[in-house]
Amino acid sequence: MTLDPDTFLAIVAMAAATMLTRVAGIVVIRFVTIGSQQKRALEAIPPAVLMAVIAPTALVTGPAETLATVATALAAMRLPLLPAVAIGVFVVAVARALIGA
Template identity: 55%
Template sequence: MTLDPATLAAILAMMAATAFTRLSGAFLVRRLKLGAGAEKALANVPPAVLMAVVAPTALATGWPETIGCLVVVAAALRLSLLPAAALGVISVALLRLFGL
């Protein structure tokens, strides 16, 4: 397996952009005093992002992926996003394994 230098550069640039965005956001949030409405709005961002990522997969692929997306949505109602996504991945793998 070989790694193209342009691909590696793109991966490193995306990593740097992600780290910069997360760190600058954390820095700004500590400096700003948010009202109750803004805090409530920011609490709804992770589920909205999850739906934006999950919806195209649910609508454009096969049954295992659609069922996996439903598992993610159901799990996200009770769990944080990482365990919910992990359950979705596991369910897709199991459904593919058993030939659905």
């Protein structure tokens, strides 16, 4: 296997950009005061990302996955991200066992 220099440079540049944004976020957040509205907006990001990831699954798969997506969405409104995902996994497993899909 050979590594093209342009590919290697692209990988290094992407890694550097990723690390720079992470470190910059840690440094910048020290100088920013987060109010209640900003805190609520930041807390809404994980469920929104979760829905963006699983919504296409609900539209192109079977009824068990659609039911699990709805259950996960409802759980994500009230629970932290990990329990919401666990509920979705449980619902899809039970629905597949019952429906046979």
